[in-house]
Amino acid sequence: MKALIQRVTQAQVTVDNATIGAIDQGLLVLVGIDPDDDAPNIHKMAHRLLHYRVFADADGRMNLNVQQVSGGVLLVPQFTLSADTRKGLRPSFTSAATPEHGVTVFSSLVEAVKQRHPRVETGQFGANMQVSLTNDGPVTFLLEH
Template sequence: MKALIQRVTQAQVTVDTVVIGAIDQGLLVLVGVDPGDAAPNIEKMAHRLLNYRVFADADGRMNLNVRQVGGGVLLVPQFTLSADTRKGLRPSFTSAASPEQGLSIFTALVDTMKQQYEGVETGQFGADMQVSLTNDGPVTFLLEN
């Protein structure tokens, strides 16, 4: 599983001109599911997302996590994160999980995150989404497990 996290001052997901998920300060998380992902990956990623220290403390150091700053988490399914881009000029998606597995793992991650933190919003799996954000910093990290 891959999660591209971006520290944001605001982010939202729109489907068919309707905002389906939005946060103010927090993390926008683009989630890619790989074929070998299973329950242990979900628990580990949820823990990392809620505890990864990317927000500034009183000294300006990245020592605070999203919970400590009371931020939101916007989870967006992003199968293109699992693309193989090592060769050629076109991505290959043979390295990504099947749509069925991707939906199952993404849904389980959302459920796990919502059980542990109430500030979680989501995009819509398989939808044509428009994602807008204001990246704070910019601060962006790729988490893999």
């Protein structure tokens, strides 16, 4: 599993011109699912997302996590994160999870994060989504299991 996290001042996801998920300050998380992702990966990633320290403390240092700043979490499935881009001029998606496995793992990740944090929004698995955000910093990290 890969999670591209971005510290944002706001982010939203729209599908068919309707906003389906939006947050103010918090984390926009683009999630790529791999074929071998399972329950331990899901719980480890949920923990890391909520405890990764990317928000500034009183001294301006990244010492606070999204829970400590009462931020939102916007989880967006993005299978392209699992693409193999090591050669050629076109991505290969043979390394990505099947859609069936992907939706199961993504749904489980959403539930795991929601059980630990009250402010969670999501994109829609398999939909053509438009994601807009204001990256704060910019601060962006790739978390992998």
